[in-house]
Amino acid sequence: MxxxxxxxxxxxxxxxxGKPLVELKGASGEARSLIRRSWDAATAVSGVDHVVVATEDERIRDHAQDFGAEVVMTSEKCRNGTERCAEAVKVLGVTPEIIVNFQGDAPLTPTWFVEDLVAGLRADPDADVATPVLRCTGRMRADLLADRKAGRVGGTTAVFGHDGQAxxxxxxxxxxxxxxxxxxxxSPVYHHVGVYAYRPGALNAYPQWSEGVLEKLEGLEQLRFLERGGKVLCVEVKSRGRQFWELNNPGDVSRLEAMMRAMGLD
Structure with a gap:
C-alpha cells in the first residue's frame, strides 16, 4: 500500500x-454530516489506496458505515488525531509508504492540498512529517484576529524557514x-491546514512520547514532533479561488455553510 x-x-x-455528526447544508440546501463531508472530500483525492474513519464512538461508527465508509474502532485513550491514526494503522495491520491524517473537521479541504502534501513529503527524504500551509489574504488574517479578540480558538498559524521546515x-x-x-x-501570515502526512516510523514513535510542554499549552499535536527534534515540512498550497476554514466552534457552522453557498458546493 x-x-x-x-x-x-x-x-x-x-x-x-458530537462535532462529527453535526450537519452542514450545502449550496443546494442538502444537509450532510461533517464526517460524511470529510469522507467525500478524502475519497476524492487521487493517488490514494485506502481511506478509513477512525473513531472511539459507536454512534459515529454506525453513521459512517451507513453511508458506506470503512471504520476502524480505536481507544478512548487516544489524546489526539495523530495517536488515533497510529492506532488505526496498527489495527489494520498495514505499513503504507505514507499515512495521511485527514482532519474530520475540515470538509472544505481541496483534493490538491493533500496531493501536493504527499508529493512534498516524497520529495524531501529528510522530513518525518509534512503539513500544508496556506498564505492568508488580508481578509483571512482579519478573521483569525477577530476570533482571537473574541476569545475564540480559531485557526492555527505556522512559521517556517526558507527550506520549509517548521x-x-x-x-x-x-x-x-x-x-x-x-x-x-x-499577508505574511500562513494558515495551517490541519492535514498531516507521516512516514510510518515517525507515526509509530509518536504515541510512545509523553505530551510536550508546548503541545499541552497550545493544544497542537504537531508540536510534539518539533519538541522531539523531528523535521516537520510545511508545504505551501494554493487556494485556486477556493475558500477554506475548519469547523472549530459551533459558530463556524454558518461560516462554512456560507462558504459552500458562495462556491456552489453541495
Whole structure:
C-alpha cells in the first residue's frame, strides 16, 4: 500500500462534543454530516489506496458505515488525531509508504492540498512529517484576529524557514505585523491546514512520547514532533479561488455553510 488516509473522528470533543455528526447544508440546501463531508472530500483525492474513519464512538461508527465508509474502532485513550491514526494503522495491520491524517473537521479541504502534501513529503527524504500551509489574504488574517479578540480558538498559524521546515505553530496569529492589509492582499501570515502526512516510523514513535510542554499549552499535536527534534515540512498550497476554514466552534457552522453557498458546493 502506498498512501493510506485516516480520518480521525472523536465524539468526546472538549470544545464541540458530537462535532462529527453535526450537519452542514450545502449550496443546494442538502444537509450532510461533517464526517460524511470529510469522507467525500478524502475519497476524492487521487493517488490514494485506502481511506478509513477512525473513531472511539459507536454512534459515529454506525453513521459512517451507513453511508458506506470503512471504520476502524480505536481507544478512548487516544489524546489526539495523530495517536488515533497510529492506532488505526496498527489495527489494520498495514505499513503504507505514507499515512495521511485527514482532519474530520475540515470538509472544505481541496483534493490538491493533500496531493501536493504527499508529493512534498516524497520529495524531501529528510522530513518525518509534512503539513500544508496556506498564505492568508488580508481578509483571512482579519478573521483569525477577530476570533482571537473574541476569545475564540480559531485557526492555527505556522512559521517556517526558507527550506520549509517548521519553526513553530500557534493558535495565536503569528508572525505579528503592524501593517494593515487589504482584503485581497497577501499577508505574511500562513494558515495551517490541519492535514498531516507521516512516514510510518515517525507515526509509530509518536504515541510512545509523553505530551510536550508546548503541545499541552497550545493544544497542537504537531508540536510534539518539533519538541522531539523531528523535521516537520510545511508545504505551501494554493487556494485556486477556493475558500477554506475548519469547523472549530459551533459558530463556524454558518461560516462554512456560507462558504459552500458562495462556491456552489453541495
Amino acid at each position: 502506498s498512501v493510506l488516509i485516516v480520518i480521525p473522528a472523536r465524539h468526546a470533543s472538549t470544545r464541540y462534543p 519553526l513553530y505553530f500557534s493558535k495565536e496569529v503569528i508572525p505579528y505585523a503592524a501593517d494593515e492589509f487589504g482584503p485581497d492582499d497577501l
